[in-house]
Amino acid sequence: MNEFSSAIGAALSMIVTLEADLVEIVLLSLQVSLSAVAIASVIALPLGALIALQSFPGRRGVVILLNALMGLPPVVVGLLVYLLLSRAGPLGPMGLLFTPTAMIIAQSIIVLPIIAALSRQTIADLHEEYDEHLRSLGCSPLQSVATLLWDGRFRLLTAIMAGFGRAIAEVGAVIIVGGNIQHATRVMTTTIALETSKGNLALALGLGLILVTLALGVNATALVISDAARRRYG
Amino acid sequence: MVDEAHRAEDRSEVRLGSSDDHPLLPLVARGLQFGINGRRIINDVSFWIGSSGRTVILGPNGAGKSVMLRLCHGLLQPTSGEIRWGELSVARAREQQAMASQHPVLLRRTVTGNLLHVLRVKGVPKAERQALVDAALQQAGLAGLGSRAARTLSGGQQQRLAIARAFVLKPAVLLLDEPTANLDPAAVRGVEELIGAIGAAGTKILMTTHDIAQARRLAADVMFLNDGRLLEHAPAAEFFTAPKDPAAARFLAGELPD
Numbered sequence: 001m002n003e004f005s006s007a008i009g010a011a012l013s014m015i016v017t018l019e020a021d022l023v024e025i026v027l028l029s030l031q032v033s034l035s036a037v038a039i040a041s042v043i044a045l046p047l048g049a050l051i052a053l054q055s056f057p058g059r060r061g062v063v064i065l066l067n068a069l070m071g072l073p074p075v076v077v078g079l080l081v082y083l084l085l086s087r088a089g090p091l092g093p094m095g096l097l098f099t100p101t102a103m104i105i106a107q108s109i110i111v112l113p114i115i116a117a118l119s120r121q122t123i124a125d126l127h128e129e130y131d132e133h134l135r136s137l138g139c140s141p142l143q144s145v146a147t148l149l150w151d152g153r154f155r156l157l158t159a160i161m162a163g164f165g166r167a168i169a170e171v172g173a174v175i176i177v178g179g180n181i182q183h184a185t186r187v188m189t190t191t192i193a194l195e196t197s198k199g200n201l202a203l204a205l206g207l208g209l210i211l212v213t214l215a216l217g218v219n220a221t222a223l224v225i226s227d228a229a230r231r232r233y234g
Numbered sequence: 235m236v237d238e239a240h241r242a243e244d245r246s247e248v249r250l251g252s253s254d255d256h257p258l259l260p261l262v263a264r265g266l267q268f269g270i271n272g273r274r275i276i277n278d279v280s281f282w283i284g285s286s287g288r289t290v291i292l293g294p295n296g297a298g299k300s301v302m303l304r305l306c307h308g309l310l311q312p313t314s315g316e317i318r319w320g321e322l323s324v325a326r327a328r329e330q331q332a333m334a335s336q337h338p339v340l341l342r343r344t345v346t347g348n349l350l351h352v353l354r355v356k357g358v359p360k361a362e363r364q365a366l367v368d369a370a371l372q373q374a375g376l377a378g379l380g381s382r383a384a385r386t387l388s389g390g391q392q393q394r395l396a397i398a399r400a401f402v403l404k405p406a407v408l409l410l411d412e413p414t415a416n417l418d419p420a421a422v423r424g425v426e427e428l429i430g431a432i433g434a435a436g437t438k439i440l441m442t443t444h445d446i447a448q449a450r451r452l453a454a455d456v457m458f459l460n461d462g463r464l465l466e467h468a469p470a471a472e473f474f475t476a477p478k479d480p481a482a483a484r485f486l487a488g489e490l491p492d
Contacts (some may be wrong), residue, residue: 132309133339137355138329147351151342233342234385 287454338396390421
Protein backbone atom coordinates (compact mmCIF):
# COMPACT_ATOMS: atom_id res chain seq x y z
CA MET A 1 0.00 0.00 0.00
CA ASN A 2 2.86 2.29 0.89
CA GLU A 3 4.55 1.49 -2.39
CA PHE A 4 1.33 2.24 -4.21
CA SER A 5 0.86 5.67 -2.68
CA SER A 6 4.48 6.63 -3.25
CA ALA A 7 4.04 5.54 -6.87
CA ILE A 8 1.06 7.84 -7.20
CA GLY A 9 3.09 10.65 -5.71
CA ALA A 10 5.91 10.02 -8.15
CA ALA A 11 3.45 9.81 -11.02
CA LEU A 12 1.85 13.12 -10.14
CA SER A 13 5.21 14.84 -9.82
CA MET A 14 6.19 13.47 -13.25
CA ILE A 15 3.05 14.96 -14.73
CA VAL A 16 3.41 18.28 -12.95
CA THR A 17 7.09 18.67 -13.86
CA LEU A 18 6.43 17.49 -17.43
CA GLU A 19 9.12 14.86 -17.17
CA ALA A 20 10.85 14.46 -20.56
CA ASP A 21 10.25 10.72 -21.11
CA LEU A 22 6.62 11.02 -20.21
CA VAL A 23 6.05 14.01 -22.50
CA GLU A 24 7.77 12.23 -25.39
CA ILE A 25 5.55 9.18 -24.96
CA VAL A 26 2.35 11.19 -24.70
CA LEU A 27 3.22 13.24 -27.78
CA LEU A 28 4.02 10.15 -29.84
CA SER A 29 0.73 8.57 -28.75
CA LEU A 30 -1.18 11.64 -29.86
CA GLN A 31 0.75 11.87 -33.12
CA VAL A 32 0.08 8.23 -34.00
CA SER A 33 -3.59 8.15 -33.02
CA LEU A 34 -4.51 11.57 -34.45
CA SER A 35 -2.82 10.67 -37.75
CA ALA A 36 -4.61 7.34 -37.84
CA VAL A 37 -7.97 9.00 -37.18
CA ALA A 38 -7.32 11.69 -39.80
CA ILE A 39 -6.40 9.10 -42.46
CA ALA A 40 -9.30 6.84 -41.52
CA SER A 41 -11.75 9.77 -41.60
CA VAL A 42 -10.70 10.85 -45.09
CA ILE A 43 -11.60 7.37 -46.32
CA ALA A 44 -14.43 6.46 -43.93
CA LEU A 45 -16.66 9.55 -44.21
CA PRO A 46 -17.11 9.42 -48.00
CA LEU A 47 -17.32 5.62 -47.77
CA GLY A 48 -20.06 5.83 -45.13
CA ALA A 49 -21.95 8.41 -47.19
CA LEU A 50 -21.60 6.31 -50.34
CA ILE A 51 -22.93 3.17 -48.68
CA ALA A 52 -25.77 5.15 -47.13
CA LEU A 53 -26.88 6.84 -50.35
CA GLN A 54 -25.97 4.47 -53.17
CA SER A 55 -28.04 1.34 -53.51
CA PHE A 56 -26.18 -1.57 -55.03
CA PRO A 57 -26.52 -5.35 -54.89
CA GLY A 58 -25.22 -6.71 -51.61
CA ARG A 59 -25.48 -3.42 -49.73
CA ARG A 60 -27.11 -5.08 -46.74
CA GLY A 61 -24.21 -7.49 -46.53
CA VAL A 62 -21.72 -4.64 -46.69
CA VAL A 63 -23.54 -2.81 -43.90
CA ILE A 64 -23.55 -5.90 -41.68
CA LEU A 65 -19.86 -6.52 -42.42
CA LEU A 66 -18.99 -2.91 -41.66
CA ASN A 67 -20.82 -3.00 -38.35
CA ALA A 68 -19.18 -6.31 -37.46
CA LEU A 69 -15.75 -4.89 -38.29
CA MET A 70 -16.26 -2.30 -35.54
CA GLY A 71 -15.34 -5.11 -33.18
CA LEU A 72 -12.13 -6.01 -35.01
CA PRO A 73 -9.62 -7.30 -32.38
CA PRO A 74 -6.57 -5.00 -32.42
CA VAL A 75 -4.11 -7.87 -31.91
CA VAL A 76 -5.35 -9.55 -35.06
CA VAL A 77 -5.02 -6.30 -37.00
CA GLY A 78 -1.52 -5.99 -35.53
CA LEU A 79 -0.68 -9.47 -36.66
CA LEU A 80 -1.96 -8.87 -40.21
CA VAL A 81 -0.10 -5.58 -40.56
CA TYR A 82 2.99 -7.26 -39.10
CA LEU A 83 2.80 -9.96 -41.77
CA LEU A 84 2.36 -7.31 -44.47
CA LEU A 85 5.29 -5.21 -43.31
CA SER A 86 7.73 -7.89 -42.11
CA ARG A 87 10.83 -8.44 -44.21
CA ALA A 88 9.33 -11.43 -45.99
CA GLY A 89 5.93 -9.73 -46.42
CA PRO A 90 4.66 -7.99 -49.57
CA LEU A 91 5.44 -4.52 -48.21
CA GLY A 92 8.61 -5.64 -46.43
CA PRO A 93 11.03 -3.75 -48.67
CA MET A 94 9.54 -0.43 -47.51
CA GLY A 95 11.11 -1.02 -44.10
CA LEU A 96 8.15 0.27 -42.16
CA LEU A 97 7.96 -2.37 -39.44
CA PHE A 98 8.70 -1.02 -35.94
CA THR A 99 8.17 2.61 -37.01
CA PRO A 100 5.38 5.05 -36.03
CA THR A 101 4.15 4.76 -39.63
CA ALA A 102 3.42 1.07 -39.09
CA MET A 103 1.49 1.96 -35.94
CA ILE A 104 -0.51 4.59 -37.84
CA ILE A 105 -1.37 2.05 -40.53
CA ALA A 106 -2.56 -0.51 -37.96
CA GLN A 107 -4.65 2.00 -36.02
CA SER A 108 -6.17 3.40 -39.22
CA ILE A 109 -7.41 -0.08 -40.06
CA ILE A 110 -8.90 -0.51 -36.58
CA VAL A 111 -10.62 2.88 -36.61
CA LEU A 112 -11.84 2.98 -40.19
CA PRO A 113 -14.83 0.62 -39.79
CA ILE A 114 -15.90 2.46 -36.63
CA ILE A 115 -16.04 5.85 -38.32
CA ALA A 116 -17.48 4.43 -41.55
CA ALA A 117 -20.25 2.47 -39.80
CA LEU A 118 -21.26 5.33 -37.51
CA SER A 119 -21.21 7.90 -40.30
CA ARG A 120 -23.17 5.58 -42.58
CA GLN A 121 -25.87 5.34 -39.91
CA THR A 122 -25.91 9.11 -39.43
CA ILE A 123 -26.14 9.87 -43.14
CA ALA A 124 -28.75 7.16 -43.73
CA ASP A 125 -30.99 8.51 -40.94
CA LEU A 126 -30.69 12.07 -42.17
CA HIS A 127 -31.25 11.04 -45.76
CA GLU A 128 -34.47 9.27 -44.89
CA GLU A 129 -35.70 12.52 -43.38
CA TYR A 130 -34.34 14.92 -46.03
CA ASP A 131 -34.82 12.85 -49.19
CA GLU A 132 -38.16 14.28 -50.26
CA HIS A 133 -37.08 17.86 -49.61
CA LEU A 134 -33.83 17.42 -51.52
CA ARG A 135 -35.60 15.83 -54.48
CA SER A 136 -38.24 18.56 -54.47
CA LEU A 137 -35.44 21.13 -54.62
CA GLY A 138 -33.79 19.28 -57.47
CA CYS A 139 -30.46 18.82 -55.65
CA SER A 140 -27.68 17.12 -57.59
CA PRO A 141 -26.15 14.05 -55.89
CA LEU A 142 -23.17 16.16 -54.87
CA GLN A 143 -25.39 18.89 -53.40
CA SER A 144 -27.35 16.25 -51.51
CA VAL A 145 -24.21 14.73 -50.02
CA ALA A 146 -22.89 18.16 -49.06
CA THR A 147 -26.20 19.01 -47.36
CA LEU A 148 -26.29 15.73 -45.45
CA LEU A 149 -22.65 15.92 -44.35
CA TRP A 150 -23.07 19.49 -43.13
CA ASP A 151 -26.32 18.83 -41.28
CA GLY A 152 -24.82 15.69 -39.76
CA ARG A 153 -21.58 17.43 -38.83
CA PHE A 154 -21.92 17.13 -35.07
CA ARG A 155 -22.87 13.49 -35.15
CA LEU A 156 -20.04 12.82 -37.58
CA LEU A 157 -17.66 14.56 -35.21
CA THR A 158 -18.89 12.23 -32.48
CA ALA A 159 -18.13 9.27 -34.75
CA ILE A 160 -14.61 10.56 -35.33
CA MET A 161 -14.08 11.03 -31.60
CA ALA A 162 -15.29 7.49 -30.96
CA GLY A 163 -12.61 6.38 -33.39
CA PHE A 164 -9.98 8.43 -31.58
CA GLY A 165 -11.00 7.00 -28.22
CA ARG A 166 -10.54 3.53 -29.59
CA ALA A 167 -7.16 4.29 -31.20
CA ILE A 168 -5.55 6.03 -28.24
CA ALA A 169 -6.54 3.24 -25.83
CA GLU A 170 -5.58 0.36 -28.09
CA VAL A 171 -2.48 -1.69 -27.17
CA GLY A 172 -2.59 -4.97 -29.08
CA ALA A 173 -1.80 -3.66 -32.56
CA VAL A 174 0.80 -1.02 -31.74
CA ILE A 175 2.83 -3.33 -29.54
CA ILE A 176 3.10 -5.87 -32.38
CA VAL A 177 3.88 -3.54 -35.28
CA GLY A 178 5.64 -0.85 -33.23
CA GLY A 179 7.72 -3.11 -31.04
CA ASN A 180 7.63 -0.73 -28.07
CA ILE A 181 11.12 0.61 -28.81
CA GLN A 182 12.30 3.30 -26.40
CA HIS A 183 12.47 6.82 -27.91
CA ALA A 184 11.06 5.44 -31.18
CA THR A 185 7.73 3.62 -30.98
CA ARG A 186 6.84 3.69 -27.32
CA VAL A 187 3.30 5.00 -26.71
CA MET A 188 1.23 5.28 -23.54
CA THR A 189 -0.48 1.90 -23.69
CA THR A 190 2.64 -0.11 -24.56
CA THR A 191 4.69 1.71 -21.92
CA ILE A 192 2.10 0.99 -19.25
CA ALA A 193 2.17 -2.71 -20.17
CA LEU A 194 5.97 -2.82 -20.09
CA GLU A 195 6.60 -0.68 -17.00
CA THR A 196 3.97 -2.53 -15.00
CA SER A 197 5.63 -5.85 -15.73
CA LYS A 198 8.99 -4.32 -14.80
CA GLY A 199 7.55 -3.04 -11.54
CA ASN A 200 8.11 0.63 -12.42
CA LEU A 201 4.68 1.69 -11.25
CA ALA A 202 5.32 5.45 -11.16
CA LEU A 203 5.66 5.90 -14.92
CA ALA A 204 2.89 3.38 -15.61
CA LEU A 205 0.52 5.13 -13.24
CA GLY A 206 1.41 8.59 -14.54
CA LEU A 207 0.69 7.53 -18.10
CA GLY A 208 -2.41 5.69 -16.93
CA LEU A 209 -3.74 8.86 -15.38
CA ILE A 210 -3.12 10.84 -18.55
CA LEU A 211 -4.66 8.12 -20.72
CA VAL A 212 -7.77 7.90 -18.59
CA THR A 213 -8.11 11.67 -18.58
CA LEU A 214 -7.74 11.80 -22.36
CA ALA A 215 -10.18 8.96 -23.01
CA LEU A 216 -12.79 10.32 -20.61
CA GLY A 217 -12.19 13.85 -21.86
CA VAL A 218 -12.73 12.87 -25.48
CA ASN A 219 -15.92 10.99 -24.67
CA ALA A 220 -17.23 13.79 -22.49
CA THR A 221 -16.44 16.36 -25.17
CA ALA A 222 -18.24 14.27 -27.78
CA LEU A 223 -21.29 14.06 -25.53
CA VAL A 224 -21.26 17.76 -24.72
CA ILE A 225 -20.92 18.69 -28.39
CA SER A 226 -23.74 16.45 -29.60
CA ASP A 227 -25.93 17.50 -26.71
CA ALA A 228 -25.36 21.19 -27.35
CA ALA A 229 -25.93 20.69 -31.07
CA ARG A 230 -29.21 18.90 -30.41
CA ARG A 231 -30.41 21.71 -28.20
CA ARG A 232 -29.20 24.34 -30.64
CA TYR A 233 -30.25 22.85 -33.97
CA GLY A 234 -32.72 20.10 -33.07
CA MET B 235 -62.68 2.40 -79.58
CA VAL B 236 -66.13 2.40 -78.07
CA ASP B 237 -64.66 1.33 -74.79
CA GLU B 238 -62.20 4.24 -74.93
CA ALA B 239 -64.97 6.81 -75.48
CA HIS B 240 -67.01 5.26 -72.74
CA ARG B 241 -64.19 5.53 -70.27
CA ALA B 242 -63.47 9.17 -71.12
CA GLU B 243 -67.10 9.96 -70.51
CA ASP B 244 -67.04 8.02 -67.30
CA ARG B 245 -64.31 10.21 -65.88
CA SER B 246 -66.63 13.22 -66.23
CA GLU B 247 -63.63 15.52 -66.36
CA VAL B 248 -64.47 19.12 -65.50
CA ARG B 249 -62.44 21.77 -67.23
CA LEU B 250 -61.98 24.63 -64.83
CA GLY B 251 -60.58 28.03 -65.68
CA SER B 252 -59.60 29.54 -68.96
CA SER B 253 -55.92 28.58 -68.99
CA ASP B 254 -54.63 31.91 -67.73
CA ASP B 255 -51.29 33.18 -68.91
CA HIS B 256 -49.23 30.86 -66.75
CA PRO B 257 -46.17 28.86 -67.82
CA LEU B 258 -47.23 25.59 -66.16
CA LEU B 259 -50.96 25.61 -66.83
CA PRO B 260 -53.17 23.91 -67.60
CA LEU B 261 -52.36 21.07 -65.23
CA VAL B 262 -53.78 17.99 -66.88
CA ALA B 263 -54.02 14.50 -65.43
CA ARG B 264 -55.44 11.53 -67.28
CA GLY B 265 -56.28 8.08 -65.96
CA LEU B 266 -54.01 8.43 -62.96
CA GLN B 267 -53.45 5.27 -60.94
CA PHE B 268 -51.14 4.73 -58.04
CA GLY B 269 -50.75 1.72 -55.81
CA ILE B 270 -48.35 0.25 -53.31
CA ASN B 271 -48.19 -3.46 -52.59
CA GLY B 272 -51.35 -4.10 -54.54
CA ARG B 273 -53.30 -1.49 -52.58
CA ARG B 274 -54.82 1.18 -54.79
CA ILE B 275 -54.29 4.65 -53.37
CA ILE B 276 -55.21 6.73 -56.41
CA ASN B 277 -57.85 5.22 -58.64
CA ASP B 278 -58.47 6.45 -62.20
CA VAL B 279 -58.23 10.18 -61.54
CA SER B 280 -58.43 12.73 -64.35
CA PHE B 281 -58.65 16.49 -64.14
CA TRP B 282 -57.92 19.70 -65.96
CA ILE B 283 -56.94 22.86 -64.08
CA GLY B 284 -56.45 26.02 -66.08
CA SER B 285 -56.98 28.75 -63.53
CA SER B 286 -54.13 30.20 -61.53
CA GLY B 287 -56.42 30.59 -58.52
CA ARG B 288 -55.89 28.45 -55.43
CA THR B 289 -56.90 24.85 -55.95
CA VAL B 290 -57.69 22.90 -52.79
CA ILE B 291 -57.68 19.11 -52.72
CA LEU B 292 -60.22 18.33 -50.02
CA GLY B 293 -61.08 15.03 -48.45
CA PRO B 294 -60.93 12.94 -45.29
CA ASN B 295 -57.70 11.51 -43.96
CA GLY B 296 -56.48 8.60 -46.05
CA ALA B 297 -58.27 9.78 -49.17
CA GLY B 298 -55.00 9.94 -51.09
CA LYS B 299 -54.56 13.74 -51.04
CA SER B 300 -50.87 13.76 -50.14
CA VAL B 301 -50.14 11.07 -52.71
CA MET B 302 -51.95 13.12 -55.36
CA LEU B 303 -49.84 16.14 -54.52
CA ARG B 304 -46.63 14.10 -54.70
CA LEU B 305 -47.67 12.62 -58.04
CA CYS B 306 -48.23 16.14 -59.38
CA HIS B 307 -44.80 17.21 -58.05
CA GLY B 308 -43.10 14.11 -59.44
CA LEU B 309 -41.92 12.77 -56.09
CA LEU B 310 -43.94 9.64 -56.81
CA GLN B 311 -44.38 7.96 -60.19
CA PRO B 312 -47.91 6.94 -61.16
CA THR B 313 -48.51 3.24 -61.77
CA SER B 314 -50.29 4.33 -64.92
CA GLY B 315 -51.73 7.47 -66.39
CA GLU B 316 -50.13 10.79 -67.20
CA ILE B 317 -49.71 14.27 -65.79
CA ARG B 318 -48.61 17.31 -67.74
CA TRP B 319 -48.02 20.88 -66.60
CA GLY B 320 -48.75 22.99 -69.67
CA GLU B 321 -46.24 21.85 -72.27
CA LEU B 322 -43.94 20.28 -69.70
CA SER B 323 -43.48 16.86 -68.19
CA VAL B 324 -43.73 16.57 -64.43
CA ALA B 325 -39.96 16.27 -64.07
CA ARG B 326 -39.27 19.43 -66.07
CA ALA B 327 -42.09 21.35 -64.41
CA ARG B 328 -40.66 20.62 -60.97
CA GLU B 329 -37.82 23.05 -61.64
CA GLN B 330 -40.39 25.84 -61.46
CA GLN B 331 -42.20 24.46 -58.43
CA ALA B 332 -41.66 24.18 -54.71
CA MET B 333 -43.36 22.15 -52.03
CA ALA B 334 -43.88 22.45 -48.30
CA SER B 335 -45.36 19.60 -46.35
CA GLN B 336 -47.28 18.96 -43.17
CA HIS B 337 -44.13 18.10 -41.24
CA PRO B 338 -41.72 20.56 -42.81
CA VAL B 339 -38.20 19.26 -43.27
CA LEU B 340 -36.23 22.10 -41.75
CA LEU B 341 -32.48 21.74 -42.02
CA ARG B 342 -30.41 21.66 -38.85
CA ARG B 343 -29.30 25.22 -39.42
CA THR B 344 -30.42 28.71 -38.62
CA VAL B 345 -33.54 30.24 -40.16
CA THR B 346 -31.33 32.21 -42.54
CA GLY B 347 -29.27 29.08 -43.22
CA ASN B 348 -32.41 27.27 -44.38
CA LEU B 349 -33.20 30.01 -46.88
CA LEU B 350 -29.60 30.32 -48.06
CA HIS B 351 -29.45 26.58 -48.72
CA VAL B 352 -32.19 26.85 -51.36
CA LEU B 353 -30.53 29.85 -52.98
CA ARG B 354 -27.18 28.07 -53.11
CA VAL B 355 -28.68 24.89 -54.57
CA LYS B 356 -30.50 26.92 -57.20
CA GLY B 357 -27.33 28.80 -58.11
CA VAL B 358 -28.40 32.30 -57.09
CA PRO B 359 -25.35 34.62 -57.20
CA LYS B 360 -23.97 35.43 -53.78
CA ALA B 361 -24.60 39.16 -54.11
CA GLU B 362 -28.34 38.65 -54.55
CA ARG B 363 -28.90 36.20 -51.71
CA GLN B 364 -29.14 38.51 -48.72
CA ALA B 365 -31.86 40.67 -50.26
CA LEU B 366 -33.95 37.57 -51.07
CA VAL B 367 -33.47 36.22 -47.55
CA ASP B 368 -34.52 39.52 -46.00
CA ALA B 369 -37.60 39.75 -48.21
CA ALA B 370 -38.62 36.17 -47.38
CA LEU B 371 -38.17 36.72 -43.63
CA GLN B 372 -40.17 39.93 -43.84
CA GLN B 373 -43.01 38.32 -45.76
CA ALA B 374 -43.20 35.35 -43.40
CA GLY B 375 -43.19 37.57 -40.33
CA LEU B 376 -39.89 36.10 -39.21
CA ALA B 377 -37.79 39.26 -39.37
CA GLY B 378 -35.45 39.29 -36.39
CA LEU B 379 -35.45 35.50 -36.09
CA GLY B 380 -32.88 34.93 -38.83
CA SER B 381 -30.15 33.71 -36.51
CA ARG B 382 -32.41 31.32 -34.54
CA ALA B 383 -32.01 27.59 -35.12
CA ALA B 384 -34.89 26.68 -37.42
CA ARG B 385 -35.98 23.70 -35.35
CA THR B 386 -36.36 25.72 -32.19
CA LEU B 387 -39.12 27.89 -33.70
CA SER B 388 -42.77 27.38 -32.73
CA GLY B 389 -44.92 25.15 -34.93
CA GLY B 390 -46.53 28.07 -36.73
CA GLN B 391 -43.20 29.79 -37.26
CA GLN B 392 -41.68 26.57 -38.60
CA GLN B 393 -44.51 26.18 -41.09
CA ARG B 394 -44.23 29.83 -42.18
CA LEU B 395 -40.49 29.35 -42.62
CA ALA B 396 -41.08 26.21 -44.70
CA ILE B 397 -43.53 28.09 -46.94
CA ALA B 398 -41.28 31.15 -47.16
CA ARG B 399 -38.37 28.89 -48.05
CA ALA B 400 -40.45 27.22 -50.77
CA PHE B 401 -41.49 30.64 -52.08
CA VAL B 402 -38.13 32.40 -51.77
CA LEU B 403 -37.46 32.17 -55.52
CA LYS B 404 -41.08 32.89 -56.50
CA PRO B 405 -41.82 29.53 -58.15
CA ALA B 406 -44.62 29.36 -60.71
CA VAL B 407 -46.37 26.74 -58.61
CA LEU B 408 -46.41 26.15 -54.87
CA LEU B 409 -47.61 22.79 -53.55
CA LEU B 410 -48.69 22.67 -49.93
CA ASP B 411 -49.52 19.46 -48.12
CA GLU B 412 -51.80 20.06 -45.12
CA PRO B 413 -49.89 23.23 -44.25
CA THR B 414 -51.82 23.92 -41.06
CA ALA B 415 -52.42 20.46 -39.61
CA ASN B 416 -51.47 20.40 -35.91
CA LEU B 417 -51.38 24.20 -35.57
CA ASP B 418 -53.40 26.29 -33.13
CA PRO B 419 -55.90 28.82 -34.56
CA ALA B 420 -53.61 31.83 -34.22
CA ALA B 421 -50.83 30.01 -36.05
CA VAL B 422 -53.28 28.84 -38.71
CA ARG B 423 -54.25 32.44 -39.34
CA GLY B 424 -50.60 33.42 -39.84
CA VAL B 425 -49.98 30.59 -42.28
CA GLU B 426 -53.18 31.28 -44.24
CA GLU B 427 -52.34 34.98 -44.53
CA LEU B 428 -48.96 34.01 -45.98
CA ILE B 429 -50.62 31.60 -48.42
CA GLY B 430 -53.05 34.35 -49.41
CA ALA B 431 -50.25 36.82 -50.09
CA ILE B 432 -48.35 34.29 -52.18
CA GLY B 433 -51.44 33.40 -54.21
CA ALA B 434 -52.16 37.08 -54.80
CA ALA B 435 -48.65 37.52 -56.20
CA GLY B 436 -49.54 35.20 -59.10
CA THR B 437 -48.14 31.87 -57.94
CA LYS B 438 -50.45 28.94 -58.60
CA ILE B 439 -51.18 27.18 -55.32
CA LEU B 440 -52.22 23.56 -55.14
CA MET B 441 -52.84 22.48 -51.57
CA THR B 442 -54.39 19.65 -49.64
CA THR B 443 -56.49 19.93 -46.51
CA HIS B 444 -59.05 17.89 -44.61
CA ASP B 445 -60.32 21.09 -42.96
CA ILE B 446 -63.59 22.18 -44.60
CA ALA B 447 -63.49 25.65 -43.07
CA GLN B 448 -59.99 26.19 -44.40
CA ALA B 449 -61.03 25.06 -47.87
CA ARG B 450 -63.91 27.56 -47.70
CA ARG B 451 -61.52 30.36 -46.77
CA LEU B 452 -58.84 29.61 -49.34
CA ALA B 453 -60.19 27.70 -52.34
CA ALA B 454 -60.97 29.10 -55.76
CA ASP B 455 -61.79 25.58 -56.87
CA VAL B 456 -62.13 22.35 -54.94
CA MET B 457 -61.21 18.80 -55.86
CA PHE B 458 -63.03 16.39 -53.56
CA LEU B 459 -61.06 13.20 -53.14
CA ASN B 460 -62.39 10.18 -51.32
CA ASP B 461 -60.89 6.71 -51.15
CA GLY B 462 -58.52 7.42 -54.02
CA ARG B 463 -61.22 8.67 -56.37
CA LEU B 464 -61.83 12.22 -57.55
CA LEU B 465 -65.56 12.51 -56.88
CA GLU B 466 -66.09 16.16 -57.68
CA HIS B 467 -64.13 19.07 -59.13
CA ALA B 468 -65.96 22.37 -59.03
CA PRO B 469 -65.56 26.10 -58.37
CA ALA B 470 -65.60 26.67 -54.62
CA ALA B 471 -68.85 28.66 -54.60
CA GLU B 472 -70.63 25.87 -56.42
CA PHE B 473 -69.06 23.07 -54.41
CA PHE B 474 -69.88 24.51 -51.01
CA THR B 475 -73.46 25.59 -51.79
CA ALA B 476 -74.58 22.65 -53.90
CA PRO B 477 -72.21 19.72 -54.03
CA LYS B 478 -73.22 17.28 -56.73
CA ASP B 479 -71.59 14.23 -55.26
CA PRO B 480 -73.48 12.57 -52.39
CA ALA B 481 -70.27 11.63 -50.57
CA ALA B 482 -69.09 15.23 -50.82
CA ALA B 483 -72.40 16.46 -49.47
CA ARG B 484 -72.13 14.09 -46.52
CA PHE B 485 -68.54 15.19 -45.89
CA LEU B 486 -69.58 18.87 -45.96
CA ALA B 487 -72.46 18.13 -43.61
CA GLY B 488 -69.95 16.81 -41.13
CA GLU B 489 -70.95 13.19 -41.36
CA LEU B 490 -68.23 10.67 -40.80
CA PRO B 491 -67.34 8.55 -43.84
CA ASP B 492 -68.48 4.95 -43.64
